[in-house]
Amino acid sequence: MITEPSPKRSGLRQEYDASARLTRMPTPDSSRLTPWVEALANAREDGDRSGMNTACKQLIDLLSDFYDLPPPNLRVLGTRPHRTHEGVLTYELFGDYEPKSAKIRLWTRTAINKQWTTSGVMLSTLCHEFMHHLDVARLGFSRSYHTVGFFERTHTLYQASIGQPHYPLAWHPPDADGSRMINWPAMRRRRSA
Numbered sequence: 001m002i003t004e005p006s007p008k009r010s011g012l013r014q015e016y017d018a019s020a021r022l023t024r025m026p027t028p029d030s031s032r033l034t035p036w037v038e039a040l041a042n043a044r045e046d047g048d049r050s051g052m053n054t055a056c057k058q059l060i061d062l063l064s065d066f067y068d069l070p071p072p073n074l075r076v077l078g079t080r081p082h083r084t085h086e087g088v089l090t091y092e093l094f095g096d097y098e099p100k101s102a103k104i105r106l107w108t109r110t111a112i113n114k115q116w117t118t119s120g121v122m123l124s125t126l127c128h129e130f131m132h133h134l135d136v137a138r139l140g141f142s143r144s145y146h147t148v149g150f151f152e153r154t155h156t157l158y159q160a161s162i163g164q165p166h167y168p169l170a171w172h173p174p175d176a177d178g179s180r181m182i183n184w185p186a187m188r189r190r191r192s193a
């Protein structure tokens with residue numbers, strides 16, 4: 001995970017900085033979310049795409065209700081769109097969000113081997129794309145930049161969904177262009193602490 005660099009234009013930078021500063025937010029009670037996370041894991045286990053769709057839709061509806069905004073449309077699709085270069089995978093898309101139509105798309109199968117995505121990856125992608133929706137539809141961040149705050153809020157949502165306590169993400173110091181990268185070894189230490 002890496003943040004976008006801070007935009008040069010001051011109008012855009014205002015939105016970027018406000019998003020970066022907003023690192024915490026309230027979340028629905030975990031007990032409302034975890035049953036659907038379990039249902040997602042079970043549907044994934046059974047290779048049941050319509051069950052995965054139902055579980056994701058329920059999660060999205062619960063979250064939209066909690067944050068008091070219209071739920072985004074959801075499409076749960078098959079193999080991840082991807083690109084290869086000389087037989088090597090160079091890009092694959094886990095999910096996306098289209099602000100104009102408020103549509104989230106999630107893909108359920110890996111690019112090359114077409115294996116089922118783990119339910120943990122599905123859930124973290126869902127939280128990520130839902131955060132774009134929340135940015136645009138509720139928080140006034142129309143460009144929905146990938147800032148430190150964006151990733152922290154997404155992480156907060158993910159932890160609440162799986163019924164685990166929140167801990168802050170660990171970051172490397174900013175690069176010259178202002179972008180920051182997750183410090184995975186430090187994250188593992190925090191998770192096990």
Ligand SMILES: [Zn+2]
Nearest residue numbers: 128129132146
């Ligand atoms: Zn994104």
